[in-house]
Amino acid sequence: MAILSASAATKIAPGTRVPMQFGLKGKPLWSAPRRFALLFAPAMAAGFGLFLTYMAHSTDTDHLTREALSLGTSRVGMALAFVVAHTAHLAIALNWLSRQK
Numbered sequence: 001m002a003i004l005s006a007s008a009a010t011k012i013a014p015g016t017r018v019p020m021q022f023g024l025k026g027k028p029l030w031s032a033p034r035r036f037a038l039l040f041a042p043a044m045a046a047g048f049g050l051f052l053t054y055m056a057h058s059t060d061t062d063h064l065t066r067e068a069l070s071l072g073t074s075r076v077g078m079a080l081a082f083v084v085a086h087t088a089h090l091a092i093a094l095n096w097l098s099r100q101k
Contacts (some may be wrong), residue, residue, distance in 0.1 A: 001045060001086050005038040008090045012038075012097065019093050028096065041089065045082035049075055 012018060018037035019028030032040070056071035 001042040001083055004083075004086060004090055005042060008094060009034065009038055011094055016097065019096055020089075022092065022096075026096075037093070041082060041086040045079065045086075048078055048082075052078065 012034050014034065016034050017031035018034055019031045020037060020040075021029045023029050031037070052071050052075040056068045056075070
């Protein structure tokens with residue numbers, strides 16, 4: 001996700017506000033400064049990943065429990081969902097920004 005954001009940063013001029021959410025008619029509902037917009041999803045994904053990792057390893061047992069396995073599986077699924085959502089958001093935002101020029 002960081003690589004995707006770094007790549008998108010080269011295509012977005014400094015000082016540009018990046019659309020963060022789009023309405024049903026394709027218009028942005030709100031926007032954020034470039035740095036915040038590009039770091040928001042990776043930071044949130046890292047926070048959730050660390051939380052789920054902590055939860056998975058917070059048991060006192062030395063063996064793999066069903067709960068820890070479930071949390072690990074959830075972490076992988078969540079990571080994939082974040083990558084897909086971030087990729088889609090950047091593609092849509094970059095497309096919208098390029099049409100506004």
